[in-house]
Amino acid sequence: MEMPFRWPDVYQSLHREPDVRPEKSLWFVFRQGELLVTQGDEGAAALPPIEHPEILGLTALREHYLGTFGETHCFAAEIAMESEDPPGWGWIGLRSLFGAMDDDLFALAGRAAQLLEWERTHQYCGSCGTKTVRRKEERARECPSCATISYPRVTPAVMALVRHGNRILLARSRNFRRGSFSVLAGFLEPGETLEQCVAREVFEEVGLQVKNIRYFASQPWPFPHQMMIAFFADYAGGEICVDHTELEQANWFETDKLPPIPSKMSIARRLIDAGLAEM
Ligand SMILES: [Zn+2]
Numbered sequence: 001m002e003m004p005f006r007w008p009d010v011y012q013s014l015h016r017e018p019d020v021r022p023e024k025s026l027w028f029v030f031r032q033g034e035l036l037v038t039q040g041d042e043g044a045a046a047l048p049p050i051e052h053p054e055i056l057g058l059t060a061l062r063e064h065y066l067g068t069f070g071e072t073h074c075f076a077a078e079i080a081m082e083s084e085d086p087p088g089w090g091w092i093g094l095r096s097l098f099g100a101m102d103d104d105l106f107a108l109a110g111r112a113a114q115l116l117e118w119e120r121t122h123q124y125c126g127s128c129g130t131k132t133v134r135r136k137e138e139r140a141r142e143c144p145s146c147a148t149i150s151y152p153r154v155t156p157a158v159m160a161l162v163r164h165g166n167r168i169l170l171a172r173s174r175n176f177r178r179g180s181f182s183v184l185a186g187f188l189e190p191g192e193t194l195e196q197c198v199a200r201e202v203f204e205e206v207g208l209q210v211k212n213i214r215y216f217a218s219q220p221w222p223f224p225h226q227m228m229i230a231f232f233a234d235y236a237g238g239e240i241c242v243d244h245t246e247l248e249q250a251n252w253f254e255t256d257k258l259p260p261i262p263s264k265m266s267i268a269r270r271l272i273d274a275g276l277a278e279m
Contacts, residue, residue, distance in 0.1 A: 011108065012068045015138060016136070017075075024050065026074045027049075027053055029048065029056075029060075029077045030076065031081060034091035034094075035092055036089050037091075038088055044100065045097055053079060058080075062077065064076040066108065076115055095223070113222045115152055122153075127143065128145055154220075154225055158198050159185035159229070159231070159268055160183060160213070160230075160233045161232050162184065162208065163279065164252060167252040167254050168258075169208070169240075173246065173247050174248050180259065181249075184206065184250075186200075186205070194229055195231070199213065203238075205242070206240050206242055207243075209236040212233060215230075230268070
């Protein structure tokens with residue numbers, strides 16, 4: 001997916017919802033991680049343009065105002081599991097909607113899913129256990145007892161395409177689709193730069209040293225709240241020694257003999273494609 005360099009001009013992130021609820025807003029309605037959609041024009045998945053999900057007979061456990069998309073206000077809602085399906089509408093997992101709906105709306109749906117997940121898991125203060133409330137000034141929750149503030153959670157993770165001559169390093173973990181490989185990846189640790197994280201992850205997972213660590217691009221990954229940050233790196237030394245707690249296999253692959261690699265939905269694939277194009 002070609003992520004826009006910034007949010008499209010038509011989307012404005014706001015946290016204070018309008019005083020009067022508009023007759024028609026765009027609702028990102030989730031039930032157990034699946035989004036409520038219907039078949040729109042030209043086969044694309046469409047969202048309900050309604051005043052509130054209760055119009056469709058749905059009970060919202062939680063609502064979250066997102067901002068405006070063009071002239072339209074946008075809301076996210078999480079619906080009780082036992083809610084009945086409104087006629088003409090269906091529930092589809094977010095991953096399956098990639099490419100099946102407008103890219104900007106897909107990105108907003110990812111944002112909506114992450115914000116709902118954050119609110120669901122931050123109902124109580126992590127410090128003293130008091131029920132938290134929304135802050136008026138910003139998108140955050142606050143403890144009325146001890147004033148601890150929690151912001152929407154984003155977890156940074158790096159990935160690296162390591163190159164050596166005309167070969168690239170690919171690995172597979174146990175949970176990958178049979179036979180498929182991808183680039184190395186791992187989560188950022190506190191106190192670490194992104195580049196240090198790349199070097200550490202590569203060394204921990206396959207025992208190699210790398211150099212020339214260069215930023216490529218980033219992609220929000222709302223499963224549930226990662227930010228994937230992709231880098232190129234060049235081999236600097238060492239022999240492959242796979243950490244089998246993390247990986248099943250890791251190998252050098254010549255660029256014309258690649259194994260199955262991730263789909264175009266992921267930034268890993270864009271990183272590999274861009275790396276190959278440069279080589
Ligand atoms: Zn507290």
